[in-house]
Amino acid sequence: MRALRRFLDRRHRLIATAVAALAMGCAVLALRPDTASVTVLTAAKDLPGGVLEPADLTPAPLRPGTVPDGALRPGTPYAGKILTGPARRGEPLTDVRLLGPGLLAAHGEGTVATPVRVADPETARLLSPGDVVDVLAATSTWDGDAPATVAAEDVTVLATPGGESERGALIVLATTSAQATELASAQAGGRLSITIGPRAG
Known part of the structure; x- marks a missing residue:
């Protein structure tokens, strides 16, 4: 009986240790920042609208689920295009914010x-x-x-x-x-x- 009891105690300790290790691993995963991101172009400062200059937009990473449809990506030629209205610093810019086919498509x-x-x-x-x-x-x-x-x-x-x-x-x-x-x-x-x-x- 003593041998059986020692065996069961040892087994319970092993199970408890495994459960604690699993909980610790889940906690680490939950706290680890999500490194996956999508880089888009955002307003580098408050913009009043009008003709965009090269320094008006800057790249910024966004989590994939927060990227708006039509977001401008680095490499998009935007200088000289018309921003249809004001934009706040950090706002992701999309194709419908620029005067062009994307904007006109919404009007039929x-x-x-x-x-x-x-x-x-x-x-x-x-x-x-x-x-x-x-x-x-x-x-x-x-x-x-x-x-x-x-x-x-x-x-x-x-x-x-x-x-x-x-x-x-x-x-x-x-x-x-x-x-x-x-x-x-x-x-x-x-x-x-x-x-x-x-x-x-």
Whole structure:
């Protein structure tokens, strides 16, 4: 009986030691940092939007499950492209934040990006990408300004890159080709202004 008891005690100690070692191993694995990561391009500083410079973005590692769809990767040629709106330092940049095919795809087939200049820069500064506006055109004549007419209705703001000049503030709109033609004609013959409506659903 004593021999059996000693055998069982020894066996229990071995099992307890094995369980303790297993628990310790699980704890180490849980505390060990996950070394797997995906490198993406993020804003190197707070960015106001507009034309990107080479130093505006910087590589940063993200865990695979946190990488947004369309995230820009190192090697993506972004310098000179237009960031459609402000970005915070450290924010991962995606293809839909840049003016281009990825952004237009979200607005349906046949959509084109149409840059226009709004006569009042203060009004243009109220806009953000995603706002829906009507564009009004006022034509100057020998007798003064003619009544304003609607050049485009319910168009979405794609980007507000700024670019203020004596001709007004630059904005980029998502329009049809027909609306783009109408806006070009209206801008050539007068001044453009906007009214801001509710955002699309």
